[in-house]
Amino acid sequence: MQQQCPKCLYPASHPFGIVISDSSCSGCKTHDEKYSIDWSAKREKLESLIKPYKKAHSQYDCVVPVVGDAEDFYTLSLVLELGLAPLVVCVNDYFKNDIGWKNLHQLITYFDVDSFTFNPDMRVYKDLVRTSLRKFDHILLPFLQLHTSFPVHVAYERKIPLIIWGQNQAVEQVGKFSHFDCAEMSRWSRREHDLFGKEIETAIGNGAQVDERCLNYYSYPKTLDLDRRKVRGLYLSNYLKWDPLEQNQNIVDCGYTPQHNTSSFDIYERAGSSVYYQFHDLLKYKRQGYRKISDHVAREIRHGRILSREAREIIDFYTQSKIDIEPFFKWLDVSPSGLEWYKMHRLQSVSHLIGKASSDAITLPSAITMLLNEAKVPEKQHIVFGKGLHI
Ligand SMILES: [Zn+2]
Structure with a gap:
C-alpha cells in the first residue's frame, strides 16, 4: 500500500506532486492558511488588480472559460459581482450528456452573458482521444489541451487581456503554492498540472495521423505574443476563500441540475x-x-x-x-x-x-x-452536438 497523508489520506502518487510528513501533507498545510488569511484584504487586492481591465467603452473585460458545471456558475457569479463584463468560452468535449448541455445553456441564459462554444473537428479530436488512450491511458487530454489553450487564443486574438479561472487545483489539492503566492496561469503550469507533461506534439507522429496545421488551438499561444498583449490569467481561489461543496450547494438556485x-x-x-x-x-x-x-x-x-x-x-x-x-x-x-x-x-x-x-x-x-441537493440521473449519455454527427 502506498504512502498516504495521515490526515486527508491523499496518496503519494498524486500527479501534481505532494509532500507527506508524519502529521499531514503539503495540501493540508496550505489548506490551513484559509483560516488565518485576511480574506477582505485579499478581496481588496483582487479588486485593485482587475480595476485597470474594466473598460466602460469596450465590450468585454475578461474571458471566462467554462465546462458548464456548478463551479462555473459560482465563478461567473463572482465575475459579475466584481463588475467585469465577461465573454464566456466553452470547448465542446463531445462527452456531455443531457444534463451537461442543459446546465451549459442554463449558465448562459441565467447570467445573460455573451458566449461561444468551440466545436473541434470531430475526426481529428477522436483520433487524438484514441492515441491519448493508447499512449497515456488518458481520454481527456485532448479536451484539456483545448480547454486550457483555446480561451487563451481568444484572449489574444480579441485583445481581451484578462482571463478569469475559478480554482487553482495545484493550490487546492496538493498545496504546490501558497495562497500568498497568487500563482497565475502560465505555459509551465498548464503543462505541469493540466496536461501531466503531455503537450499535443506527443500525441501525433507515431500516434494520431493528424496534420499539425489542425492543431493550432490545441497548443498554447507563443509566450512572446502573450507578453506583447499582456494577457494574464487569475485564479479566484487565491483571493476568495474557496469551499466547493459549500458554495456549489446554492447553485441550484440558479437553475443548475x-x-x-x-x-x-x-x-x-x-x-x-x-x-x-x-x-x-x-x-x-x-x-x-x-x-x-x-x-x-x-x-x-x-x-x-x-x-x-x-x-x-x-x-x-x-x-x-x-x-x-x-x-x-x-x-x-x-x-x-x-x-x-x-x-x-x-x-x-x-x-x-x-x-x-x-x-x-x-x-x-x-x-x-446537508450540502447535497436532489440529484438527477441523465437520460441520454454521449450527446454529440456541434460539429459532430448526431444528437
Ligand atoms: Zn493531507
Missing part, C-alpha cells in the same frame, strides 16, 4: 459528463492508484466535514464501484471484438471494476448530506 453518480458523493463537480466519473475515473485508478473519490474525501476532511477515521470506509466504498465502459468505446467507434481485446490486454489490472454499477448506498456524515 446536480447529477447523481456512483463514483462519488459530489453531485456538483463535473456533473453532465458521460466519462468523468466513468471511464476517465477507471483510467485514473489505473494510472495513479486512486480514484476521484480520494480528491473529494481529502477536500472534505480538510473542511472538517469528514473525520479521518470514517474516511477510509467512504473511499473504499466508492473505489469499488463498477463502471460501464461500453458507451465510451461505442462513441470511439471501437468494434465489440476490439473492446474485448482492449479489456484483455490493457485493462487487466482494473478488470474487477468493469461492469454495471450497483445501487448500493453508503451512509455519509450529516455535514456532507
